Amino acid sequence: MEKDGIWIKYEKSARGGYNQKSSYYRLFEDLKDSSTAWHIGESLDICRRELCGEDFSLVGSRPGDIHVFYVFDENGNRIPKIYFKTIVDREGQVSVTDIHGANLVFEEKEKLTTYNFNVEPCYLPALIEKLCEVGAEEKTVEKYEKKLASFQSLCEISSRGVETDEDILILYRNFTREDTALPRRMMKGRCVQADFDGLSEENQKEFFRIICRLNYVYGLSKTSPTDRLNDLTVRVDPSKDRLLEVSNREMVVEFASESGLKSLYYANSDLRNDRDFVLEVLRDFRIELSPLYERNLPEKFWTDIEVLTAMTASKPFRLREVLESYLRIGNQELKKKLEDIDFVSRLLQIHYRSILADKTSTESSVMDCSMLWLFSTQILKSLGDSILIGPESTSRREQFKRIIEEEHSLTKEKIMLMGQRKK
Numbered sequence: 001m002e003k004d005g006i007w008i009k010y011e012k013s014a015r016g017g018y019n020q021k022s023s024y025y026r027l028f029e030d031l032k033d034s035s036t037a038w039h040i041g042e043s044l045d046i047c048r049r050e051l052c053g054e055d056f057s058l059v060g061s062r063p064g065d066i067h068v069f070y071v072f073d074e075n076g077n078r079i080p081k082i083y084f085k086t087i088v089d090r091e092g093q094v095s096v097t098d099i100h101g102a103n104l105v106f107e108e109k110e111k112l113t114t115y116n117f118n119v120e121p122c123y124l125p126a127l128i129e130k131l132c133e134v135g136a137e138e139k140t141v142e143k144y145e146k147k148l149a150s151f152q153s154l155c156e157i158s159s160r161g162v163e164t165d166e167d168i169l170i171l172y173r174n175f176t177r178e179d180t181a182l183p184r185r186m187m188k189g190r191c192v193q194a195d196f197d198g199l200s201e202e203n204q205k206e207f208f209r210i211i212c213r214l215n216y217v218y219g220l221s222k223t224s225p226t227d228r229l230n231d232l233t234v235r236v237d238p239s240k241d242r243l244l245e246v247s248n249r250e251m252v253v254e255f256a257s258e259s260g261l262k263s264l265y266y267a268n269s270d271l272r273n274d275r276d277f278v279l280e281v282l283r284d285f286r287i288e289l290s291p292l293y294e295r296n297l298p299e300k301f302w303t304d305i306e307v308l309t310a311m312t313a314s315k316p317f318r319l320r321e322v323l324e325s326y327l328r329i330g331n332q333e334l335k336k337k338l339e340d341i342d343f344v345s346r347l348l349q350i351h352y353r354s355i356l357a358d359k360t361s362t363e364s365s366v367m368d369c370s371m372l373w374l375f376s377t378q379i380l381k382s383l384g385d386s387i388l389i390g391p392e393s394t395s396r397r398e399q400f401k402r403i404i405e406e407e408h409s410l411t412k413e414k415i416m417l418m419g420q421r422k423k
Contacts (some may be wrong), residue, residue: 003392005081007069007130008026008070009020009068010027010063011023011051012064012065013051022053024044027050028105030080031080034102035103036080038080038102044107050063051066064088067083067134069127069187079102082099082100085250086136089103095137099127101117103119104117106181110220118179121148121180128144154182155171155182156309157186168195171187172214173210189233190234191349193244193245205251208251209259210246212255212259212262212263215265233378242265243302244266247267249271251355252271264281265296275301278297278308303333303334306322308347323338
């Protein structure tokens with residue numbers, strides 16, 4: 001199949017009745033038997049809506065011109081590979097939307113996941129040239145120019161082999177690309193730890209940032225970058241789960257604020273077992289919590305009250321989410337701890353103080369008071385219902401119920417006091 005092809009423009013038009021000579025009818029006929037999986041080829045009505053707009057009674061797609069790039073197979077049949085839409089406003093400014101490549105499938109297991117509409121690298125020059133021709137925004141053109149440049153670098157490295165620090169960084173930066181499987185093929189059999197160890201100190205920092213970012217990019221239905229790395233690369237020590245271990249204390253702490261607990265996950269065993277180090281990392285940990293990050297806390301500290309508090313310091317009201325996440329992954333030690341009334345009481349007292357000390361809770365709006373009430377209600381009720389309150393009544397459970405009611409009552413008084421101060 002040839003890489004060269006032709007662009008066909010389907011012009012926007014007035015809505016009117018259905019007409020076999022119209023641009024939207026031609027668009028539908030040209031796409032209906034293709035395997036692109038584009039939504040615009042699903043029906044004649046959709047083609048009509050994209051080129052002519054909606055009925056007056058509906059609010060929907062803005063009409064515009066649709067540009068489709070076709071290549072030819074060995075029989076001379078046109079195969080659609082790219083489409084985009086151009087919309088011109090009243091001032092004559094052109095905006096380009098919906099840039100789609102034909103659906104790409106590089107691995108068998110990806111067929112069960114979401115569609116991949118990235119433009120194949122071999123067609124990027126044609127796309128860039130056309131975007132410039134229609135007057136697309138500079139940042140849109142630059143986006144695809146960078147994609148093309150990095151792909152060309154990958155091709156060069158693939159032909160001559162990995163030789164420099166920059167080659168390694170380029171390889172790992174492009175690992176999650178969905179427009180080509182080349183970087184993943186090049187990664188197969190590499191050792192992440194060896195690649196890291198062979199870099200200069202400055203490049204090690206950038207490499208570590210890339211690895212942490214790879215683990216941040218999770219799709220809802222796709223295999224995570226971490227799992228893909230596990231499948232393709234080798235370890236220095238096969239008995240260890242982690243692909244990389246970092247001994248540089250300052251480096252892990254530095255990236256905690258932007259990578260969360262992923263940076264802590266890659267710290268070596270000595271650092272991960274150092275309580276002061278874990279607390280130092282958590283002091284800089286400010287990104288939004290999610291179970292994917294919480295699981296990277298060393299198990300040794302899952303029941304440490306100070307560590308739990310540091311984890312949720314930026315959002316104290318998310319204590320329940322953190323605890324439930326640990327319970328879902330089967331932390332038996334934490335379950336036992338949460339049956340200890342003294343442990344639970346201390347944990348709650350620390351978090352009450354954290355919320356009341358938070359200026360956004362005490363000085364902003366009344367909504368923050370309701371947030372405190374939500375914390376009190378949901379956290380205490382969740383802990384009580386799921387951990388201690390069972391079908392049989394015991395003196396221990398009754399005692400815990402009383403503690404919940406007392407803490408809840410105190411919270412109500414604090415909220416009322418906060419409201420009076422604001423007035």
